[in-house]
Amino acid sequence: MRPQLLYPLFAPVTSLPGIGPRLGKLFEKLTGPHVAGLLWHLPMGLLARQHEPPIDTVADGATVTLKVQVTVHLEPKRPRQPYRVSCVNETGAVDLVFFNPRGDYLKNLLPPGEWRLVSGKVERYAGTLNMVHPDYILPVERVGEIRELEPTYGLTAGLTQRMVLKAIQAALERAPEMPEWIDPHVVKRHAWPKWKQAVEQVHRPAAPSDLSPATLSRQRLAYDEVLASQVALALVRQHNRRLAGRPSVATGALTAKVKAKLPYELTNTQRQAIEEIAGDMAAPQRMLRLLQGDVGSGKTVVALFAMLIAVEAGGQAALLAPTDILARQHFATLEPLAKAAGIRLQLLTGRDKGKARENILNGLADGAIRLVVGTHALVQESITFQDLRLAVVDEQHRFGVQQRVALADKGKGVDLLVMTATPIPRTLTLTAYGDIDVSRLTEKPPGRQPIDTRTIPLDRLDEVANGLRRAVGQGSRVYWVCPLVDESELVDLAAATERYDMLRQLFGDRVGLVHGQQKAAERDQTMARFQKGEIEILVATTVIEVGVNVPEATVMVIEHAERFGLAQLHQLRGRVGRGTGKSSCILLYQTPLSETAKARLAIMRETEDGFRIAEEDLKLRGAGELLGTRQSGMPEFHLADLAAHADLIQIARDDARLILEKDPELVSERGTALRVLLYLFAKDAVVKTIRSG
């Protein structure tokens, strides 16, 4: 249960003064449903409000606080005209300007003849000083409420700086004193402030340098966040270890049959990965292994071998895929091979309903089905296995730790293999997975040809579209990916639909469209037609991002490539170059390019090496442009900045290990404090894995 201490922070944002249901929705979008989220919303800048400068000296564009006397209200004569309230003091005149004010609201707020404090940004316009929608209008005695230095925050449409500032101040008032969860030596060594002091300080910058991630307060909060994630990972690991593993020893009976049936030789790194996995599975401990391999490196067949080992040992194995499309695709790839081994492989997705689903569930429960591939439908409580020995989780970053635990809990001592195509540098593997063993597929299957990558400005889009004619004429299949716009899926969709229409005009019904708003069935159908070659050009939002395998696809066009992160561009490009045909990737970009975007596109032209790209990605991120952790599959941190706080991760990991060695149940004083920390960062599910949780 969440400690009582945290209740005020986990109250809904609407519990704060002045935030009703309407604003509540906006705040929810900006910082999440709870008060706590506001604390993590760090200031981006610092605004200086000049305090009562003489009006005649005020510069255009300055933000100022003025004490003025209201003279006259000038109501608009025509619609669209602003409402003006003229004010003066002994140093000059200023007009307060309002668009669409409500009724008598302004008359009450600014009665003629009265003195008021007004504060906001001013503009000089045709000789008049204007203040449009002042941030503050207060009676003069409330001068203490306006600070000369004010943090500024990222906003969302509908919220103003003042609203966000006020909400954050109110949230800070709810912040309790916390027990110290960091090792006292670590606190002392870094001279970090206490938690409460630290949150207050980050929201009270007094100079631009206070906004840096290097301040002691920022470091401390970053460390808290990283520590919470490291302790959570360590707890999951501890939980996994406790549920003692079981040896699953390979007999080779099934894998031999599959090897004979494979139309290719395994690469050396595939062979090595299979050996490592077999070694782990044969050992009495539980396996926790990450199979990392660039897109197209052939992870699926490695997973199959692992699954067959589980069956050889008399058990069952499950493969969990993040989407319907991927589950189906894995199924299609693996089914013939499983058949070659004489084993039944079953597909299970959310679309299986009624009798069909019941049959599958029965098969899993009585062991008639040995291998299953599915989506999160596999994790549901109603699913039981006769003897699940291995869980394989594909494209792990789409799932939380919780699903991993849920699937693993469906058997005794279940071995876990996590597959990811994100080539995560070692330092980051730690933050995502904690202490996990890693097998890497560093070779590409033979016969692959390098992908010819070009960057072309968007204004030559017509040329590019026309150029596809030749490629399509020669039997190529083409992906056309439309821009990612973070704010709204609907905007993505509009762009994709528009491109689809344009390409339809050029290529007729050989063009298809898939996007995230479609029904899964419709999307799958279009994907299937593309796979079969009934459609030759597939326009897509980033739904094709993960794992889709169409060896005949040889052209990848990415529109607004400058908006994608490196990791994502790499993933997308990996959709082509999977067969033996010569492939190309066209990165269409909008000019002018930022320095970072330029560097990113240059790297894409230069290399196809996923690990190198991942390292460069990290470096560029250090350069300050936020690429978004979402795109590279890393956990999202609010307070920790992976570039600036990389050293803290190592410390946190060691600290987490040490404390769990000493106090595995988190019952000591520090242990109890750490529980508070875990709840503070919403790791509730993980706390439940503690025996006395």
Ligand code: ADP
């Ligand atoms: P990913 O690692 O991206 O999941 P897949 O497992 O989908 O890659 O494999 C990509 C393609 O490479 C598939 O068509 C698969 O059949 C093929 N493949 C896998 N291993 C080899 C190999 N050793 N030699 C040739 N082709 C291979």
Ligand code: MG
């Ligand atoms: Mg894959």
